[in-house]
Amino acid sequence: MAVSHILGDIVAPLNTVLFDFGHDAVTWAELLGFATGAVCVWLTVRARIANFPVGIANNLFFLVLFWNAQLYADATLQVVYLMLAAVGWWSWLHGGERRSARKMGHASARTIVVLLLLAVPATWGLTVVLTRAQDSAPFWDALTTVLSLAAQWLLNTKSYETWYFWIAADLVYIPLYFVKALYLTGIVYVLFLTMCLLGLRSWRRELVADRSTAAAALVRS
Template identity: 45%
Template sequence: MIEWILAEWMQIVGFATGAACVFLAARRNVWTYPLGIANNVVFLAVFLPAGLYAAAALQLVYLALGVHGWWRWTRGVEHDRHYIARTPRGAILWLVVVGVAGAALLTWVLSTFTDSQVAVADAATTSASLVAQYMLNRKWLENWFVWIGVDIAFVALSVVTGLWVVAALYALFIALCVFGWRSWRRVGSDAAADAAAPGAVDARA
């Protein structure tokens, strides 16, 4: 057991920080961002040796998105813990376009310049993860559906590449995402009901 822990300690640390990060996001706690940045550093060290180059590069992009989300959750309208929004209809098309274009571009890069054996799956999960993270930063409720799809794919991808601890982590993420969606939906429904109540005053005014 000790030998296994010593051999897999980075995956274990990634497991712990990743699970805590998603749980805090589900609870709408801004500390999800500094913890998420720490998680990115750990996974960068895990994915590179496994040949998951797009997933590794994703961690660097997450650092930038983490700063963006941290700023929005402390300075933007998302600062209000009770603020939950639905994804604007006008944003859905460009989110899909960005996701598909990103996956296509990453597939070409991985197939052309690396020895990745899982280029399409790696690229697709990477691109979808970026879309989901941006939606999370904006506190758009539907971000949880995107994350669930990504996590299911990552479970399969991690199993194929032998990252069993990471696979278990993403399986846990699925459950946490369901919890997050239910929690955010409840808060959003309560806020909408309060706003619609006669004589209600907007607390953000």
Template identity: 50%
Template sequence: MAASISADPVHVRMSRNEWVAVLLGALLVVCAAHLGFGGITPTEGWGFATGGVCVWLVVRQHVWNWPVGLVNNVFFGVLFWRTQLYADMGLQAVYFALGVYGWANWLYGGVNRTELRITRTSRGEWLMLALFVPAGTWALRFVLIEVNGAAPFWDALTTMLSLAAQYLLSRKRLENWAFWIAADVIYVPLYLSRGLALTALLYAVFLGMCLVGVRAWWRSFQQYCDQT
């Protein structure tokens, strides 16, 4: 089920079959959760469904990833609060704020308030992230120890990696995928250790989607470079 990229790489058109497949998959997960299949809670089911749809829309560069992502932040905020992953819970609030910014930026952040194109991360941004991720991880770890977090170091590290990734995504930087991949590799065993099997599976799916996303965004970026 291929989706086409028009002559302008900013715009990605998803086919009707692709929309049906994505939404049907999400609906099946939600129904299974509400029926109690496999011990999945409704909150975890909705988090899985909205998260999967959101990431696929990001892969396809579709601007509707942002409102779906905002809904996903609410469900995961509740889920992480219940499982004492407090950094991840707080992360959802920051995601929400960055999601509002990213939505507006993708629509109007380009030249003359046009839609934003994929670009590379600047040297200044790399320097900022090189300082932010380790320093933030170190500081947040101590906070999580004080509040009796479940996995202070790993929770702090994934939080910082995810914040870096979300910032780059809101700027439509190609390298956002590298940070998502690094975070997802840690998230899968972390959530398994907290008994969140479905969420761990979701992040394994996210990891696969990230690999697809790198390829799709790189092709779109190269296409634009060839035209300019």
């Protein structure tokens, strides 16, 4: 696959420059992915826009890790995340009314239905592609890729429902990485799952507080 060759050319020098310090490359990638990933999710839980640049660094580290583990969909997903992170960064800054900062809110029922309907053929199609590419876990790799892309889309629009998709993806990621002997990454995703649950609660509280403030302002007016 042409994309595979291109990504291979990207990953090889990254691996040499970033991780070749006389130690195992995957271990370094896992450690750096752990650090940046944990910070990124924590910033997202706090609804801080800094989650995007930290997330971009995390994408680079995981790109190397997943490519070495032959999880090609996860590796390619990191490249997609780089582009989506740039879009999300702009959206949080200027995606509100009159290009103001975007406010936290809910995704429409139509958006959720469309994402769920698209997930089925997208997972099937990606599974076929990954099977031909000799991916080590084609179906599960495809499923987590599709769930993660949907979650990232909702995060970019600062929608509360993003947490449900991240949680669903993490519940698949955790056993997948342990089976692949990526133990540190598996532990990282247990942490991510815990933080996603905290994010679900934190964002719900903020939405309730915003509604209360808006209702109070309406009464005063």
